[in-house]
Amino acid sequence: MLPSPFEFERPSTIADAVNAVGESDDGMFYSGGTELLLAMKMRVIHTGRLIDIKGIPGLDRIALNDANDIEIGARCTHKKIASDPVIREHVPALSSLCANVANVRVRSVGTIGGNLCFGEPHADPPTMLAALDARLVLNGPSGTRIVHADDFIRSELETVREPDELLAVIAFSRPTGPVTYRRFKHGERPSVNVAMAWSLGVGERTIKSARVRVGALGSRPQPLKAVEDALQGISVAEVRPAIEAALPTALDELEVNEDRHGGADYKRHLAGVLLLRNAEEAIAAGGSA
Ligand SMILES: Cc1cc2nc3c(=O)[nH]c(=O)nc-3n(C[C@H](O)[C@H](O)[C@H](O)COP(=O)(O)OP(=O)(O)OC[C@H]3O[C@@H](n4cnc5c(N)ncnc54)[C@H](O)[C@@H]3O)c2cc1C
Structure with a gap:
């Protein structure tokens, strides 16, 4: 299917792009078009005006x-x-x-x-x-x-x-400790993913703070709060038992959508497995930045 007719503009500054979108009721920015054109061709997105931002210098720096x-x-x-x-x-x-x-x-x-x-x-x-x-x-x-x-x-x-x-x-x-990422997917896009970032002092093997996010389970990435709390202030050697102890509570707190990627228990299980793999990588990196 072809998209509905639309105007096309290519401004050369951010201000012009913002004005151009604002001048129409349904104007949209157009970047790579990989999501947008597909959705327009399927007629699930309609716009009378596309504002191409590819000509704006500095946005790809x-x-x-x-x-x-x-x-x-x-x-x-x-x-x-x-x-x-x-x-x-x-x-x-x-x-x-x-x-x-x-x-x-x-x-x-x-x-x-x-x-x-x-x-x-x-x-x-x-x-x-x-x-x-x-x-x-x-x-x-x-x-x-x-x-x-x-x-x-x-x-x-x-x-x-x-x-x-x-x-x-x-x-x-700039990260001051290891940053790790694991995902599981059986289709085009991830079914579950987990990212972890530790903050360490220079030359230290104690975790000052940790941020752990699980994605694709709900509508947006969610923190594994109980795991983050358990990691705060401990040494890298204590990471694995600390995560294992905090994981059941942390996984229970997640909002999980059941969809074609799987049921809630299965996805929670995958999130736990992916987190432990993240932890193994961070520990193997010696907890160094
Ligand atoms: C077959 C396929 C497989 C994919 N697999 C994955 C995957 O495994 N993992 C994954 O993460 N993603 C995946 N994607 C998604 C892919 O990463 C996105 O399609 C791509 O990054 C969108 O960027 P774009 O520049 O093409 O956006 P566009 O299609 O140009 O725009 C998308 C939306 O964002 C708006 N927009 C774009 N840029 C801006 C901006 N700078 N400011 C304000 N609004 C803006 C547009 O108006 C539109 O609403 C997949 C997509 C496809 C088609």
Whole structure:
């Protein structure tokens, strides 16, 4: 099926893109188009105006800024993030995650911003970005606002982004401990995924704090709070028994949708297995950054 007719614009600044979307009732940003065009062709999304953001300079930049934060432009494709030297050096788990998203065609044109803004629960990057406590920089008609990755996805296919807000940058502090990611999938997209990020002092083998997120089970990534509490302040050698003790409570607290990816008990079990595999990798890395 072909999409309904629409106008197409390619502005060269963020401000022009935001204005152009705001000028129509149903304008939408167009990035890689991998989700959008499919949905328009299936006529589940209708728009009279597409605003192509590919011509805006700087939106596909990756850099470590003066504050030691890593900044990823929302227009970066999965392929670009996978091969970027800054990401490879400081967050190799994100590089590997992006190298394994979808298929080669989607990775080449699909962007991290489009992935987040579509709000699909069965996705890889949102889980890791929540574990990294990433901040999402949104540009709208009244200025810029920052939303934490944990708060960005509201429910399935719905985010807190207003239609005329453009996601420009995703930023997070350079990790000070191991960052790990595991997923299970039997179709195109992940059925369950788990990301973990430890914060350690320089040369230390004690965990100051840990962030653990489980994705694809509910509408958005969820914290494994009991596990995070159990990991805080313990030595790397104590990790495995601490996780095993906290896991039943942590898994019980998760909101789990039953769908074609499996039932609730099965998905909770998978989340536990994936978490222990994350932990093994982090321990094997010596708990070092
Ligand atoms: C076959 C297939 C397999 C896939 N498998 C996986 C998988 O295994 N794991 C996974 O995580 N994902 C998977 N995906 C999803 C894929 O990662 C996304 O399709 C892609 O990242 C979307 O990016 P895009 O630039 O193409 O977005 P688009 O399709 O251009 O846009 C998607 C939505 O986001 C909005 N948008 C885009 N960019 C911005 C912006 N900067 N600011 C504001 N709004 C914006 C658009 O208006 C639209 O609503 C798969 C997709 C396909 C088609």
